[in-house]
């Protein structure tokens with residue numbers, strides 16, 4: 305489904321080029337659940353960002369199905385990202401002045417105004433799926449951390465994406481809440497959504513079908 309070949313990525317720090325990903329190759333198969341693990345600073349987030357096309361690599365190629373993403377213009381990449389990819393982060397990036405329902409509808413708000421009734425129904429269905437239909441009219445500030453993360457997942461679901469990229473989705477949550485989020489991700493994966501997740505937690509990493517271990521920018 306997604307194939308990264310010989311990816312390299314450098315950052316400039318103190319006027320020096322620092323290689324962060326060094327010739328990394330990894331394949332993500334249709335409907336797979338893959339965790340990316342490794343020490344702090346090893347390059348996990350950078351790899352996830354390259355796979356989700358948020359960051360362009362300096363070298364190597366990224367293919368999605370038959371499409372060579374490395375050759376796509378930013379415009380076409382953006383369109384593909386909007387239709388097929390979803391990203392959730394440790395700190396869920398909800399807009400504080402929009403309600404739970406409006407935050408869930410954000411992917412539609414970018415392209416269609418006013419939001420159609422069908423989109424509204426779909427968003428409510430997604431909130432139901434993550435157990436938050438009764439809180440659709442609340443503002444994020446009035447939700448717990450776990451609930452906010454569930455809104456972020458509902459927002460990812462509303463697009464019917466093919467791949468969900470999650471960067472430490474349980475990182476800011478207590479153990480019980482983190483387990484619920486992991487349960488939800490596993491459920492979605494069982495329904496066919498591919499999940500690529502960065503995590504520090506070895507227990508959560510094992511919930512994925514496969515773990516990719518990265519050390520100092522190299523897959524080991």
Ligand SMILES: Nc1ncnc2c1ncn2[C@@H]1O[C@H](COP(=O)(O)OP(=O)(O)OP(=O)(O)O)[C@@H](O)[C@H]1O
Pocket residue numbers: 315316317324342343344345346347348349350351
């Ligand atoms: N935008 C940037 N500019 C300069 N250096 C960066 C940038 N982003 C990341 N780095 C550096 O690249 C290395 C890898 O960062 P990355 O965030 O990918 O690691 P990580 O394994 O996800 O770490 P953590 O588990 O602590 O989040 C680190 O040394 C980091 O300081």
